[in-house]
Amino acid sequence: MKKLIVLAMAVCLVFAISACGKKEEAKAPATTTGAAAGAGSAASQDVKLVASNFKFDQAEYKVKKGQDIKISLENKEGMHGVEIKGLSVKLDGNTKTATFKADKEGTYDIICSIPCGQGHMTMKSKLIVES
Known part of the structure; x- marks a missing residue:
């Protein structure tokens, strides 16, 4: 029985270590292309x-x-993966891009949609659509 408990703990530890790993990356700003911001719907x-x-x-x-x-x-x-609540946007391991029209102002939650380890539930950001 003790061997089974030790084995289960070892498997959990391996999973946690593989999902974790903390490496600080430089923050890259969101990029804008096309017409200047505020130039209208084009x-x-x-x-x-x-x-x-x-x-x-x-x-x-x-x-x-x-x-x-x-x-x-x-x-x-x-x-x-990514899901943007309220905008029907979902990106996963196979789909890396999506295009949509931001036609309603507001703040939308961006969440990780693929369980990625012990910090998965706190992996969140915001998409702010402003006029």
Whole structure:
């Protein structure tokens, strides 16, 4: 019985170590392409989410209302997915980009959609759509 408990603990430890790992990365700002921000609905914006263990590279990403948004996901550490609540945007291991129109102002939660270890539940950011 003791061997089984030790084996189970070892497996849990290996999983935790493989999902963890803390390496600080330089924060890259969200990038904008196309027409200048505020130029109307003809403008488009590229937003790059960089995911590492239990965090995104930015606490919030800002976009302009009425623009087409191309969002992409880069996994620096671990395997992560993205869901933006309220906008029907989902990126996973196979889908790395999505395009949508930001037509409603507000703040939307960005969460990791692939269980990635003990800090998964706190892996959150915000997408702010402003006028």
